[in-house]
Amino acid sequence: MSPVRKKITVRLGADELEEIRSMARRLGMTVNDFVLAQALFHDQANGSLITTNGQVIGSHLIGQNFSKPEYFHPRPSAAGANGYDPTATGGSNLGPTSAKLLNGTTKIDDKKNEVVDLDGIKDRVVHYSVDNDIPYESSVPLDQFKDSRGELDDVKLIKAFNDDKSPLIFRAKEPIPADAVTASASGIDPHISPRNAELQAARVAKARGASVDQVRALVTQHTEGRTLGVLGEPHVNVLDLNLALDAQFSVRTGER
Numbered sequence: 001m002s003p004v005r006k007k008i009t010v011r012l013g014a015d016e017l018e019e020i021r022s023m024a025r026r027l028g029m030t031v032n033d034f035v036l037a038q039a040l041f042h043d044q045a046n047g048s049l050i051t052t053n054g055q056v057i058g059s060h061l062i063g064q065n066f067s068k069p070e071y072f073h074p075r076p077s078a079a080g081a082n083g084y085d086p087t088a089t090g091g092s093n094l095g096p097t098s099a100k101l102l103n104g105t106t107k108i109d110d111k112k113n114e115v116v117d118l119d120g121i122k123d124r125v126v127h128y129s130v131d132n133d134i135p136y137e138s139s140v141p142l143d144q145f146k147d148s149r150g151e152l153d154d155v156k157l158i159k160a161f162n163d164d165k166s167p168l169i170f171r172a173k174e175p176i177p178a179d180a181v182t183a184s185a186s187g188i189d190p191h192i193s194p195r196n197a198e199l200q201a202a203r204v205a206k207a208r209g210a211s212v213d214q215v216r217a218l219v220t221q222h223t224e225g226r227t228l229g230v231l232g233e234p235h236v237n238v239l240d241l242n243l244a245l246d247a248q249f250s251v252r253t254g255e256r
C-alpha cells in the first residue's frame with residue numbers, strides 16, 4: 001500500500017502576515033540601499049579607503065599618527081591606549097579647566113618606572129614650539145628637561161608644570177592652533193587646520209630638502225573649504241597631504 005499523504009494547511013493570522021510583509025519590505029529596502037550606495041557612492045560606502053600598489057594603507061576618514069619630521073603631524077589623540085585607535089574612539093572627557101588636561105600626569109608602570117600617563121596641553125605646546133622652531137619664552141631653560149640623548153623628557157616637563165611652589169611657565173611667542181595641541185572628540189580626526197599645516201611647513205621642507213614655498217603650495221592644493229560652503233572650517237587631510245609629499249619630494253639621506 002502506498003503511504004497516505006496528508007496535506008497540512010497553515011493558516012496565518014493578520015498579525016503574522018503583516019510581520020512577514022514588514023520583514024520583506026525591510027529586506028528589500030536594505031538591498032536597495034546597498035545597491036544604490038555601491039553604484040552612486042562606491043568609495044564612501046566602502047569606507048573611503050586609500051590604496052597604494054593594491055594595498056589598503058588607510059582611509060580618508062580616519063586619522064593616523066605621523067611623528068617623523070618629514071611628515072605633517074595630525075591632531076593629538078585620546079582614542080585607545082596609544083591614540084588613533086579606530087576601535088576605541090573617544091576624547092579625554094576632561095574639561096578646559098582640568099589641571100590634568102592642562103599640566104598632564106605621570107604614573108608608575110609595571111616595571112616601577114615613572115612614565116607619562118597623560119601628556120597635557122602645556123607639554124604639547126612645548127614640543128610643537130620646539131619641533132617647528134616657533135619662538136618661545138620659558139621660566140627655566142629647557143635644557144634642564146632633556147635626557148641623556150638630548151631629547152625633551154616628558155616626565156620631567158609634566159612634573160615641572162605640576163610643581164605647586166614654582167611651576168614651569170612656558171609661552172609660545174605666536175598663537176598655537178588649538179587643533180595642534182588638543183584631541184578631537186573622536187580621537188581619529190583626519191584633518192588639521194590650514195594654519196597648523198602652515199606652521200609645520202618649514203620643518204617638513206627642511207627634512208625633504210625642498211623649499212618652504214614648494215611645501216606650502218602643496219598644502220594649499222590639499223586645503224578643502226567648508227562643507228557645503230557653510231559647515232565647519234577649511235581643513236587639510238593629513239594622510240592625503242603626506243602621500244602627496246612622498247610622491248613629489250624625497251627624504252634627505254639620514255632623515256628617516
